[in-house]
Each structure stands twice: as structure tokens, then as C-alpha cells.
Amino acid sequence: MIARLNLLPWREEKRKQHKQRFFTILAGVMLAVAAMHWVLASYIEQQQAHQQARNQLLQHEISTLERQLAFLPGLDRQRAALNKRLGVIGDIQQERNQITLLLSILPGIVPQGVYLDSVSMSSNRIAVNGIGDSTGRLAILLSNAEQSPWLEDVAMHSIVATKGDQAQDQTRFNASFTLATHPESASGKTHSQQGKRQ
Numbered sequence: 001m002i003a004r005l006n007l008l009p010w011r012e013e014k015r016k017q018h019k020q021r022f023f024t025i026l027a028g029v030m031l032a033v034a035a036m037h038w039v040l041a042s043y044i045e046q047q048q049a050h051q052q053a054r055n056q057l058l059q060h061e062i063s064t065l066e067r068q069l070a071f072l073p074g075l076d077r078q079r080a081a082l083n084k085r086l087g088v089i090g091d092i093q094q095e096r097n098q099i100t101l102l103l104s105i106l107p108g109i110v111p112q113g114v115y116l117d118s119v120s121m122s123s124n125r126i127a128v129n130g131i132g133d134s135t136g137r138l139a140i141l142l143s144n145a146e147q148s149p150w151l152e153d154v155a156m157h158s159i160v161a162t163k164g165d166q167a168q169d170q171t172r173f174n175a176s177f178t179l180a181t182h183p184e185s186a187s188g189k190t191h192s193q194q195g196k197r198q
Helices: 010-070 072-109 135-147 183-197
Strands: 114-122 125-132 151-163 169-179
Touching (some): 072 114, 072 135, 072 169, 114 135, 125 135
Antiparallel strands (some): 125 169
């Protein structure tokens, strides 16, 4: 019985073991927390570096776009200048075509005995001044102009009887007409006139 008695301070030994176990667990938890903190800090730092790289790329792209956008006003001015030049060229070409058309029409509508002193054109409105041997010649001129598929709004503004250089009777006149802007309307006018003649 006496041999089984434990006279050593076992309670203090037990407390010491519990204390050592507690400090061991506490150190392990602190090491685990420190490791998690380091991993989390490394991840956040990596994400920040990645975001900074993306921000720098976006800033570079924005700078490139701003440089490209700086050229737009100049390009707009160049386009406006080109459109203006094209418009002028188109007007010149149209006016040239109108003059060519007018010069091809006039010999067919001006009868013998009628002489033109001047022909002026403003846009597609034509004014003619001249002299005729008689009013009958001027009537033929008006009739020919009205029957032409390329002429519209034919009008005689003035007829004045005069004497020529050799004391013959002459008639000075002032007339105007409009060149048809579309060949389709001119061809329709031709068909309608042919229907009237039939």
C-alpha cells in the first residue's frame, strides 16, 4: 500500500504540462494566423499590381485615342473642303452640260430670218435677244421652243418693230425659256406632244 503512494507534486506537473500544451497551441495558432495574413497580403499586393498594370494599359489606350481624336477636326475640315470642291466641280460640269445642250438645241429652234444678238444663261434660265424679219418668224421661233422636249416656260417678253440698215422692217424681240433639268421629263413631254399631233 505504501509502495503505491505518489509523494511527488503531480498537480504542479500536470499544470506545467497543460501550460506547455496551451503555449504550444497558441504559438501554432499565431503562426497559422501570421501565415494566413502573409498569404492574404501577398494576394492583395498581387491584385493591386495587376490592377495598376491594367490602369496603365487603359491610360495608354486613352492617350492613343485622344491623339487620334485630335486629328478629327482637321479631317472634318478636309472633308468639308473636299465636298465643297466636289460641289463646285459638279456645278461646273452641270453648267458645261447645259451650255452644250443649249448650243445643240438653238440651231433647231431658230428659224431662217431670225438672228440672235445675245444669249445669256443664269442657272438653267436662258434669255435671248435678237431681230426677226417679221412677227411670223418670231411665232415660228416660239412654236419650235414650245415643242422642244428640252425647253420649258417659254415666254416672249417684248416685241418692238424697227427699221433696219436698208430701211427694211425688222422686229426686235426679247424672250426667255428654261432648260429641262431631267431628261425623263423631256422624254415625257415628247411623248405627250406626239400624242397631241396624232
